[in-house]
Amino acid sequence: MRVRRLRAREFRTYARLDAELGAGLTVVHGRNGAGKTNLIEALYFGCTARSCRTSNEREVVRFGAAATHVDLDLEDVDGVAHTLSVGFQPGEPKRLKADGADVERLLDVTSRPLVSVFLPDRLELVKGPPALRRAHLDQVIAAAWPARAETRRIFGQAVAQRNALLSSIRAGRASRASLPAWDAEVARHGVVLRDHRAEACELLAEPFARAAADLGLAGEAAIRYRPRTHASSAEEFAAELAERVDGDLERGFTGHGPHRDEIVLARDGRELRVFGSQGEQRLGLLALLLAEREALADVRGALPLLLLDDVMSELDPVRRRKLAERLDGPGQSVITTTDLAHVPGAEAATVCRIAVRDGAALAEPADGAATEAA
Ligand SMILES: Nc1ncnc2c1ncn2[C@@H]1O[C@H](COP(=O)(O)OP(=O)(O)O)[C@@H](O)[C@H]1O
Ligand SMILES: [Mg+2]
Numbered sequence: 001m002r003v004r005r006l007r008a009r010e011f012r013t014y015a016r017l018d019a020e021l022g023a024g025l026t027v028v029h030g031r032n033g034a035g036k037t038n039l040i041e042a043l044y045f046g047c048t049a050r051s052c053r054t055s056n057e058r059e060v061v062r063f064g065a066a067a068t069h070v071d072l073d074l075e076d077v078d079g080v081a082h083t084l085s086v087g088f089q090p091g092e093p094k095r096l097k098a099d100g101a102d103v104e105r106l107l108d109v110t111s112r113p114l115v116s117v118f119l120p121d122r123l124e125l126v127k128g129p130p131a132l133r134r135a136h137l138d139q140v141i142a143a144a145w146p147a148r149a150e151t152r153r154i155f156g157q158a159v160a161q162r163n164a165l166l167s168s169i170r171a172g173r174a175s176r177a178s179l180p181a182w183d184a185e186v187a188r189h190g191v192v193l194r195d196h197r198a199e200a201c202e203l204l205a206e207p208f209a210r211a212a213a214d215l216g217l218a219g220e221a222a223i224r225y226r227p228r229t230h231a232s233s234a235e236e237f238a239a240e241l242a243e244r245v246d247g248d249l250e251r252g253f254t255g256h257g258p259h260r261d262e263i264v265l266a267r268d269g270r271e272l273r274v275f276g277s278q279g280e281q282r283l284g285l286l287a288l289l290l291a292e293r294e295a296l297a298d299v300r301g302a303l304p305l306l307l308l309d310d311v312m313s314e315l316d317p318v319r320r321r322k323l324a325e326r327l328d329g330p331g332q333s334v335i336t337t338t339d340l341a342h343v344p345g346a347e348a349a350t351v352c353r354i355a356v357r358d359g360a361a362l363a364e365p366a367d368g369a370a371t372e373a374a
Contacts, residue, residue: 001082003046006019012042012062024333025349034354036310036336047305084111114296114304114305116289116296116307126276134263166248186238194258207291208221211287215323224264229258290326312343313339320342
């Protein structure tokens with residue numbers, strides 16, 4: 001599934017945005033503040049109905065406008081055209097359409113392109129707390145095996161229920177008698193979630209090491225799953241929970257289980273999160289996204305649309321070329337830059353030039369823009 005055309009109205013800096021994407025690499029070129037990241041975000045919003053930049057979605061609506069719309073023209077592997085449309089007015093439910101028909105969630109739409117995004121502020125994923133990496137890995141799992149998203153959801157609910165019960169027991173409003181039922185529930189879904197994560201990390205391990213080496217991250221890069229529980233069965237995990245119940249009651253929450261797991265990204269055995277330089281963390285993040293792309297291609301037979309915001313400016317020329325070589329294969333990618341000379345292969349790519357006129361950003365047609373900008 002590829003995106004042929006992105007149209008948006010009243011999205012961030014864009015009163016109107018109309019951009020065509022190439023089948024391979026598309027380079028979005030414009031000066032600082034021109035609206036490059038906004039275009040990446042609009043693409044992401046069109047694919048997922050969510051922002052990749054903010055959890056406060058009303059920020060995406062253009063200043064002074066009441067609502068925003070993003071429309072995508074898609075083409076599947078057989079050349080059949082599809083459309084996705086997201087309408088958003090703050091305070092109202094989003095209006096989502098696939099091929100013109102209303103849908104409740106884009107997640108269920110099979111003609112939706114998978115999308116993977118690199119933003120400079122996503123470095124948090126490497127250097128931030130484990131919860132971010134868990135959530136990210138769980139999203140990769142959901143993209144690779146959609147049916148598994150349900151396990152994650154039910155597990156989260158079970159932990160929340162158990163925590164609520166712990167609070168009630170602490171407050172003297174409930175007895176311990178109902179705890180074993182929730183231990184069993186947490187354990188039943190917890191072991192499955194752990195196995196899903198282990199499988200995903202295993203799938204990512206080799207492509208991650210290879211992508212990191214390709215990008216010139218010195219030393220041996222590794223991704224390692226560090227689960228809290230090594231129980232071989234749900235019963236064993238439930239027993240572990242029961243053993244720790246006094247501590248849980250003291251704390252008021254469940255201290256053991258997959259909701260406390262860590263996914264370690266390491267270089268020569270040392271955690272990038274702790275010991276990596278900013279540059280190494282950046283390469284680690286990029287390698288992770290490239291590895292996920294490969295893994296998704298293996299499992300789903302489809303390459304996700306790869307959105308890379310402002311990545312070249314931080315890389316030296318050798319690494320720029322390495323990255324460009326990877327993007328030169330099958331699959332669609334979009335990369336933003338202030339300087340076309342930073343993107344090896346830009347001559348052969350579709351170039352979308354962003355100009356600002358009367359305070360509004362305009363994405364100019366690809367035709368001629370490359371030569372004009374060069
Ligand atoms: N909701 C909005 N409405 C209008 N402009 C916005 C909105 N949100 C951000 N901006 C503007 O977008 C500009 C930054 O665009 P951005 O895509 O991040 O630029 P860059 O090309 O450097 O990536 C800033 O000038 C900011 O004020
Ligand atoms: Mg930007």
